[in-house]
Amino acid sequence: MQWKNVLSTMKPYKPGRSIEEVKKTYRLDNVAKLASNENPYGCSSTVTEFLMSAALPFEIYPDGHGATLRTKLARKHDVEESSILFGNGSDEIISIISRALLDENVHTIMPTPSFPQYAHNAKIEGANITEIPLKDTYHDLNDFIGAINDRTSIIWVCNPNNPTGSLIPSDELESFLEQVPENILVVLDEAYFEYVTDPEHVDSITLLDRFPNILVLRTFSKAYGLASFRIGYAVGSSKIITELNKVRNPFNNNTLAVAVASEALDDDGFIEKCRKLNEIQRERYKSFAFETGLHMFDSETNFVLMEVPTDADEASEFLLQHGYIVRSGNALGTPGFVRITIGSEEQNTGLLEAFTLLLQEKGR
Incomplete structure (x- = not known):
C-alpha cells in the first residue's frame, strides 16, 4: 500500500x-x-418526547440540505440560509476545511495546547504548521499575527480553548481580526459557546459582516446533549460555504440527527x-x-x-x-x-x- x-x-x-x-x-x-x-x-425533554413518537422514513436518503434545521438556525443567528454548513460533528467540518484549503504549498497557524484535530488534519494534508504556545493560558494573538506569511491559508482559534477553558476577550479578538489579511480564513471554533457567562462576550456570528473571512463553528454535542448524533455546523459568508460544500459528502448528516437537532434548537x-x-x-x-x-x-x-x-x-x-x-x-x-x-x-x-x-x- x-x-x-x-x-x-x-x-x-x-x-x-x-x-x-x-x-x-x-x-x-x-x-x-x-x-x-x-x-x-x-x-432537552422535547428531544426525548420526539424520539418516542417519531416516525421517520429510514429507507429514504437524508435531506442533504437539512432544510428544516437550516431554516431554524438561519433565523436564530439572523443569517442567510446559504451561510450555513453542516458536518458530522465539528470534527468533520475541520476535515472539510483542511481538505479544501491545505496542501504542501500552504501554511496554517494554530494554538497549542488546543484541540488536536487542527494539527491532525493539517499534517494529513501536508501543510506547513506553526503552533503558537498559549500565553498565560490564552491565545497569544500578537504572535499569531507575527507568524503570518504569504502562504498562510488558515488560522485556527479555539474560543473558549480546549483544554484550558480560557476565553479570548471580545475586544482583543476583534482587534486581531482587523489585522488578519482578508485572503486568510480565520476559523473560530466555538464548541462551548453556550456555556459562556462572561457578560462582555460578543457573539462572533454578529461579526460576519465586518469580517467576511471568518468561519464560526458550533456543535450540538456539548450543551445540547446530542453528542451521539454527531452534528455540528459552521456559519460564514455564502461564498466560503459554497466552496466548502464542494468538499462535503452529499449525505453527511443522517435523518434522525437532523430531526433531533431541529427539536433541540427550540428549547432555549x-x-x-x-x-x-x-x-x-x-x-x-x-x-x-x-x-x-x-x-x-x-x-x-x-x-x-x-x-x-x-x-x-x-x-x-x-x-x-x-x-x-x-x-x-x-x-x-x-x-x-x-x-x-x-x-x-x-x-x-x-x-x-x-x-x-x-x-x-x-x-x-
Missing part, C-alpha cells in the same frame, strides 16, 4: 475508557464519566438551565482549587483544568479507581493537570471527595 508518508508519524485517535469497561475492570457499581465534556443533564430554556447549573458547579471547583492551593485555569466552559499533586496519568488512574473517569493532561499537552468535565452536583461532590483523598495520599 502506498500510504502517505506522514501517516507513519501519526497515531489513530484513542478514545477514553467507557463506563462499562471501568465498572468491569475495577469492580465498581457506580462510575461517572467526566472526561469528554458531555452534558451531565442529558438533552434547557440551554439556559444547563448554563446556570454549570456555572454554579464551576464555582465549586474554583473554590476547591483555592482552598487546596491548587492551580485551576479560569474556565468559560463545562470543564476545568485542575492541577494534580503527582503525575497526571497517576492521578487519573487514582480517580478512575474511585469511579471517576477524567482526562490526563499528559495526553493534552498539559502535564501536571487533569481535565475534568463539570458534572451534576452529585457527581462533582463525589469527584471532589476522591480528589481530596488523592491530595491526602500524595501529601498535600
Whole structure:
C-alpha cells in the first residue's frame, strides 16, 4: 500500500475508557464519566418526547440540505440560509476545511495546547504548521499575527480553548481580526459557546459582516446533549460555504440527527438551565482549587483544568479507581493537570471527595 508518508508519524485517535469497561475492570457499581465534556443533564425533554413518537422514513436518503434545521438556525443567528454548513460533528467540518484549503504549498497557524484535530488534519494534508504556545493560558494573538506569511491559508482559534477553558476577550479578538489579511480564513471554533457567562462576550456570528473571512463553528454535542448524533455546523459568508460544500459528502448528516437537532434548537430554556447549573458547579471547583492551593485555569466552559499533586496519568488512574473517569493532561499537552468535565452536583461532590483523598495520599 502506498500510504502517505506522514501517516507513519501519526497515531489513530484513542478514545477514553467507557463506563462499562471501568465498572468491569475495577469492580465498581457506580462510575461517572467526566472526561469528554458531555452534558451531565442529558438533552432537552422535547428531544426525548420526539424520539418516542417519531416516525421517520429510514429507507429514504437524508435531506442533504437539512432544510428544516437550516431554516431554524438561519433565523436564530439572523443569517442567510446559504451561510450555513453542516458536518458530522465539528470534527468533520475541520476535515472539510483542511481538505479544501491545505496542501504542501500552504501554511496554517494554530494554538497549542488546543484541540488536536487542527494539527491532525493539517499534517494529513501536508501543510506547513506553526503552533503558537498559549500565553498565560490564552491565545497569544500578537504572535499569531507575527507568524503570518504569504502562504498562510488558515488560522485556527479555539474560543473558549480546549483544554484550558480560557476565553479570548471580545475586544482583543476583534482587534486581531482587523489585522488578519482578508485572503486568510480565520476559523473560530466555538464548541462551548453556550456555556459562556462572561457578560462582555460578543457573539462572533454578529461579526460576519465586518469580517467576511471568518468561519464560526458550533456543535450540538456539548450543551445540547446530542453528542451521539454527531452534528455540528459552521456559519460564514455564502461564498466560503459554497466552496466548502464542494468538499462535503452529499449525505453527511443522517435523518434522525437532523430531526433531533431541529427539536433541540427550540428549547432555549434547557440551554439556559444547563448554563446556570454549570456555572454554579464551576464555582465549586474554583473554590476547591483555592482552598487546596491548587492551580485551576479560569474556565468559560463545562470543564476545568485542575492541577494534580503527582503525575497526571497517576492521578487519573487514582480517580478512575474511585469511579471517576477524567482526562490526563499528559495526553493534552498539559502535564501536571487533569481535565475534568463539570458534572451534576452529585457527581462533582463525589469527584471532589476522591480528589481530596488523592491530595491526602500524595501529601498535600
